[in-house]
Amino acid sequence: xxxxxxxxxxxxxxxxxxxIAIYNRATEAAEFYVAGRRIPAxxxxxxxxxxxxxxxxxxxxxxxxxALGYDGxxxxxxxxxxxxxLALLIAPYLRKFGKFxxxxxxxxxxxxxxxxxxALITAIIISFTYMVGQIAGVGIIMGRLFGVSFExxxxxxxxxxxxxxxxGGMKSITWTQVAQYIVLITAYLLPVSILATQWFGVPxxxxxxxxxxxxxxxxxxxxxxxxxxxxxxxxxxxxxFLALTFVLMAGTAALPHVLMRFFTxxxxxxxxxSAGWALFFIAILYLTAPAYAAFARFVILKDVVxxxxxxxxxxxxxxxxxxxxxVIDKNGDGIIQWAELNIHRDIVVLATPEIAGLxxxxxxxxxxxxxxxxxxxxxxxxxxxxxxxxxxxxxxMIDPNAPEKKVVLLGKIAVAVAGVIGGFIAxxxxxxxxxxxxxxxxxxxxxxxxxxxxGVFWKRLNRQGAIAGLVVGLLVTIAYIYLNKYQGISFFGIxxxxxxxxxxxxxxxxxxxxxxxxxxxxxxxxxxxEELRYPKKIHEV
Amino acid sequence: MDKEKxxxxxxxxxxxxxxxxxxxxLVSYVGVLLAKPLSKLTIFGFPxxxxxSAQLSVITFVVLIFVYAxxxxxxxxxxxxxx
Numbered sequence: 274x275x276x277x278x279x280x281x282x283x284x285x286x287x288x289x290x291x292x293i294a295i296y297n298r299a300t301e302a303a304e305f306y307v308a309g310r311r312i313p314a315x316x317x318x319x320x321x322x323x324x325x326x327x328x329x330x331x332x333x334x335x336x337x338x339x340a341l342g343y344d345g346x347x348x349x350x351x352x353x354x355x356x357x358x359l360a361l362l363i364a365p366y367l368r369k370f371g372k373f374x375x376x377x378x379x380x381x382x383x384x385x386x387x388x389x390x391x392a393l394i395t396a397i398i399i400s401f402t403y404m405v406g407q408i409a410g411v412g413i414i415m416g417r418l419f420g421v422s423f424e425x426x427x428x429x430x431x432x433x434x435x436x437x438x439x440x441g442g443m444k445s446i447t448w449t450q451v452a453q454y455i456v457l458i459t460a461y462l463l464p465v466s467i468l469a470t471q472w473f474g475v476p477x478x479x480x481x482x483x484x485x486x487x488x489x490x491x492x493x494x495x496x497x498x499x500x501x502x503x504x505x506x507x508x509x510x511x512x513x514f515l516a517l518t519f520v521l522m523a524g525t526a527a528l529p530h531v532l533m534r535f536f537t538x539x540x541x542x543x544x545x546x547s548a549g550w551a552l553f554f555i556a557i558l559y560l561t562a563p564a565y566a567a568f569a570r571f572v573i574l575k576d577v578v579x580x581x582x583x584x585x586x587x588x589x590x591x592x593x594x595x596x597x598x599x600v601i602d603k604n605g606d607g608i609i610q611w612a613e614l615n616i617h618r619d620i621v622v623l624a625t626p627e628i629a630g631l632x633x634x635x636x637x638x639x640x641x642x643x644x645x646x647x648x649x650x651x652x653x654x655x656x657x658x659x660x661x662x663x664x665x666x667x668x669x670m671i672d673p674n675a676p677e678k679k680v681v682l683l684g685k686i687a688v689a690v691a692g693v694i695g696g697f698i699a700x701x702x703x704x705x706x707x708x709x710x711x712x713x714x715x716x717x718x719x720x721x722x723x724x725x726x727x728g729v730f731w732k733r734l735n736r737q738g739a740i741a742g743l744v745v746g747l748l749v750t751i752a753y754i755y756l757n758k759y760q761g762i763s764f765f766g767i768x769x770x771x772x773x774x775x776x777x778x779x780x781x782x783x784x785x786x787x788x789x790x791x792x793x794x795x796x797x798x799x800x801x802x803e804e805l806r807y808p809k810k811i812h813e814v
Numbered sequence: 815m816d817k818e819k820x821x822x823x824x825x826x827x828x829x830x831x832x833x834x835x836x837x838x839x840l841v842s843y844v845g846v847l848l849a850k851p852l853s854k855l856t857i858f859g860f861p862x863x864x865x866x867s868a869q870l871s872v873i874t875f876v877v878l879i880f881v882y883a884x885x886x887x888x889x890x891x892x893x894x895x896x897x
Contacts, residue, residue: 346864350867354875486860504853542896549876556875
């Protein structure tokens with residue numbers, strides 16, 4: 274019976290999203306990609322928030338905080354502070370530029386189709402990496418829901434993701450995402466608000482978890498667990514904390530699938546305000562995540578640790594089936610110790626309602642929210658991949674006379690292929706969701722961030738400098754991820770998740786040197802860069 | 815439109831961006847650099863370093879963007895470059 278309610282809640286919501294998608298489906302290219310530029314700032318902000326908040330924010334972030342304590346706050350600040358860079362340095366200017374995609378901007382600004390090719394390969398790499406994280410999130414939820422392994426869960430998730438994206442385009446997605454935001458934020462707030470009411474009588478976990486942090490420290494002292502949850506710099510050193518925060522911020526500002534949303538606003542003014550609304554809606558979840566993590570840690574310390582191992586409740590068995598939860602009684606005393614508990618970080622958010630003994634419905638609702646988060650982001654990412662292949666590569670570089678129907682169809686095929694490949698990679702369980710996603714941000718930081726910001730603010734920057742910098746930045750980042758994760762090499766204690774910092778530095782050095790050694794860009798481009806500064810049309814360029 | 819006025823508009827934009835990014839830097843990076851000393855204090859029942867990074871920074875970011883949007887829209891009108 275309980276299982277049945279779970280199916281109804283989770284699939285009811287997926288079907289609702291599909292219905293909205295079909296109702297608003299798009300066939301023309303301008304409709305498919307940027308919704309005819311008619312989306313008002315408030316709703317666009319909400320759609321950006323849903324698009325943005327992925328499996329990483331919803332499913333994985335509080336789990337990272339649960340495991341990392343204070344150090345996990347690098348994720349919180351990084352993924353919100355980036356919007357300041359986006360709103361001040363990039364979004365309004367790209368809106369003024371007025372095309373469909375980031376590769377469009379790169380190609381025009383750097384006067385070359387080769388730049389477009391480099392940009393669209395970069396966009397595909399970034400979006401694809403990010404998408405693998407989303408598929409992993411859907412896999413975990415499906416695994417728990419159907420009582421199957423993570424891998425089978427992924428296969429189910431992949432089909433759902435491809436179906437929702439292929440059915441519509443950006444317009445359908447904008448309104449689907451408004452619905453998805455409402456579902457995901459409600460689902461996220463529900464369990465922590467119930468717990469806050471039970472413990473403090475007020476449903477405001479965001480303001481009350483200070484008390485819980487103190488309780489955690491007391492329990493940790495009692496069990497002899499050190500270092501404490503709130504103690505800074507024990508999982509990350511200071512350099513890693515700062516580097517990760519910066520990489521996530523710069524990556525946020527330069528992520529192609531997020532930037533694309535600012536092409537959908539009716540004016541430059543709306544682009545600026547949209548960014549504010551987007552962060553407002555995002556902040557509601559990000560202010561709650563540390564509370565969620567603290568509640569989870571507290572409940573596990575209070576209700577699981579120190580209890581007899583043979584009296585583990587039913588949830589433990591259900592999560593054990595996914596292969597993501599284990600308890601091994603290492604010292605054989607029949608009592609669960611903190612160190613004997615192996616909870617995969619990415620199940621913390623989904624399992625907390627059950628662990629805290631809330632009604633099963635709450636747990637299913639949280640799963641539906643996680644699904645909404647993963648699906649909405651995967652949609653947006655697949656769309657970038659589709660746009661890169663059909664609009665940028667095919668329609669602009671291979672066959673400029675291709676009929677629009679054919680271009681849209683090609684985009685849909687690209688979605689399906691990318692989804693399937695992503696599923697196979699996600700099944701390898703190479704890292705936690707937030708880590709896979711952090712790679713995508715590192716790549717964006719080292720490639721698009723300087724190409725966009727300098728492209729807007731530095732008139733002298735030319736094609737040679739930008740392309741050389743972008744390529745070097747990407748290569749350095751990928752090399753550092755590999756060297757750190759698989760060879761254990763690190764500089765200043767900076768980990769693979771923040772590898773983009775080295776890529777960015779290399780990019781800037783190469784960009785500046787190469788630009789100064791080669792001639793400035795044409796008169797027309799210098800005019801174009803000046804033109805980006807003004808919301809109103811000043812010159813014809 | 816005359817060139818000087820356009821240049822002045824751009825300078826005003828850059829000045830505003832600089833001021834807001836300094837605040838952005840203070841609440842995030844400087845807050846983290848001060849985490850050790852701040853951890854001795856308590857704000858609203860939170861360890862102060864935790865509160866600064868988990869709440870003050872995020873709320874400030876939201877405010878900064880709306881301040882920028884509001885101020886720029888006024889500057890646009892002042893120079894007559896709004897759409």
